[in-house]
Amino acid sequence: MSKGPTINGEVADGFGPVADAFRRNFSERGEIGAAVAVYDGDRPVVDLWAGYRDRQRRKRWARDTLVPVFSSTKGMTAFVFAAAVSRGVLDYETPVAAYWPEFGANGKDSITVRQLLDHQAGLAALDRTVRLPDLTDLDSLAETLAEQRPLWRPGTRHGYHPITAGLYQNQLMRRADPQHRTIGAIFAAEFAAPLGLDFHIGMPAEVPMDRVAELSATLGWDVLRYERDVPVRIAAQVYSRRGLSYRALSSPNLGAPARASRREFVSVENPAAGGVGTARSLARVYGAAAGRTGELPIDAGLLDRIAARDVPAEVPAADLVLLTDSRYHLGFRKSCGSFRFGSDSAAYGTTGYGGSFGFADPATGLGFGYVMNRLGTAVLDDARARALRKSLRACV
Numbered sequence: 001m002s003k004g005p006t007i008n009g010e011v012a013d014g015f016g017p018v019a020d021a022f023r024r025n026f027s028e029r030g031e032i033g034a035a036v037a038v039y040d041g042d043r044p045v046v047d048l049w050a051g052y053r054d055r056q057r058r059k060r061w062a063r064d065t066l067v068p069v070f071s072s073t074k075g076m077t078a079f080v081f082a083a084a085v086s087r088g089v090l091d092y093e094t095p096v097a098a099y100w101p102e103f104g105a106n107g108k109d110s111i112t113v114r115q116l117l118d119h120q121a122g123l124a125a126l127d128r129t130v131r132l133p134d135l136t137d138l139d140s141l142a143e144t145l146a147e148q149r150p151l152w153r154p155g156t157r158h159g160y161h162p163i164t165a166g167l168y169q170n171q172l173m174r175r176a177d178p179q180h181r182t183i184g185a186i187f188a189a190e191f192a193a194p195l196g197l198d199f200h201i202g203m204p205a206e207v208p209m210d211r212v213a214e215l216s217a218t219l220g221w222d223v224l225r226y227e228r229d230v231p232v233r234i235a236a237q238v239y240s241r242r243g244l245s246y247r248a249l250s251s252p253n254l255g256a257p258a259r260a261s262r263r264e265f266v267s268v269e270n271p272a273a274g275g276v277g278t279a280r281s282l283a284r285v286y287g288a289a290a291g292r293t294g295e296l297p298i299d300a301g302l303l304d305r306i307a308a309r310d311v312p313a314e315v316p317a318a319d320l321v322l323l324t325d326s327r328y329h330l331g332f333r334k335s336c337g338s339f340r341f342g343s344d345s346a347a348y349g350t351t352g353y354g355g356s357f358g359f360a361d362p363a364t365g366l367g368f369g370y371v372m373n374r375l376g377t378a379v380l381d382d383a384r385a386r387a388l389r390k391s392l393r394a395c396v
Contacts, residue, residue: 130251
């Protein structure tokens with residue numbers, strides 16, 4: 001068995017098991033390049049990186065290597081919404097149409113901000129074809145989004161909105177924010193700058209692309225070697241190009257996920273699935289939230305609400321898009337079914353396509369971040385992230 005690459009970084013006393021699990025991800029689970037970080041409030045206790053940032057395994061993963069994290073971006077967007085609610089410019093229970101009147105067309109007038117955040121709006125896919133370049137024309141995109149009719153009666157079911165969630169949320173934020181800023185601009189000013197984060201929702205042109213890791217799809221024998229959670233029903237829809245899962249995952253059509261490490265993708269502001277950053281940045285934000293450090297522009301009472309242990313089950317757990325049980329709360333994932341994370345049900349975060357994950361564990365005050373460039377196939381619970389989480393629980 002391969003010993004794996006050299007592990008770089010630091011681990012505080014008592015957190016050695018996380019480094020051991022990280023090393024095994026390379027020797028046993030097909031890791032190419034990756035990073036993991038844990039913050040205890042505002043104090044780093046795990047900060048590790050290893051492997052390669054290219055498919056040919058010629059370029060070493062560096063301390064500042066950035067990675068597209070896909071839907072792990074949604075957690076950062078949910079924090080931006082929590083900040084807006086704390087400032088009083090948004091309310092979770094207010095209809096979206098109160099801020100964006102055109103949104104109310106075609107049966108969407110009663111959809112609340114919370115329902116939009118929690119994937120209950122029935123807007124997981126668009127009837128009109130939208131491609132990556134179309135996301136840069138926000139005014140034209142707003143017209144397309146406003147015209148869409150819900151795919152189910154809002155508030156009665158939920159189904160993951162992989163990409164459209166961020167498009168709708170960005171348009172809402174532009175209208176609610178007093179300065180009419182986008183989610184990416186607010187995150188940069190109110191989260192990234194104060195906390196020193198290396199994370200972008202819409203990567204600036206001055207950030208060089210050679211810092212961004214190349215992504216690698218898991219194909220052929222590697223699926224059998226490393227993957228145990230293959231979403232067969234979703235794969236069948238994608239192969240046949242039919243069904244709600246396929247429609248949601250390809251609307252808008254942003255290209256193959258393994259090709260996300262290109263300027264055209266990372267420079268576009270996509271608050272649902274376009275973030276690029278480091279594990280350290282994810283852990284830093286979630287650590288500040290979990291540890292109540294007072295560094296986030298979010299009221300302590302609202303952080304308590306996000307961390308609620310008993311979230312009302314307002315809709316069935318069955319996710320119409322992911323075809324598994326899931327639960328969302330104010331834009332974050334919560335433990336549900338077989339997918340469990342953190343010390344208890346207070347934990348919250350978001351996973352990203354391929355395996356990335358960031359979450360807050362209020363019971364311990366810890367924030368966790370994991371990023372990688374080999375794209376796994378699990379719907380929610382990538383084996384590598386799961387191994388790291390299990391090792392972290394053993395430490396606390």
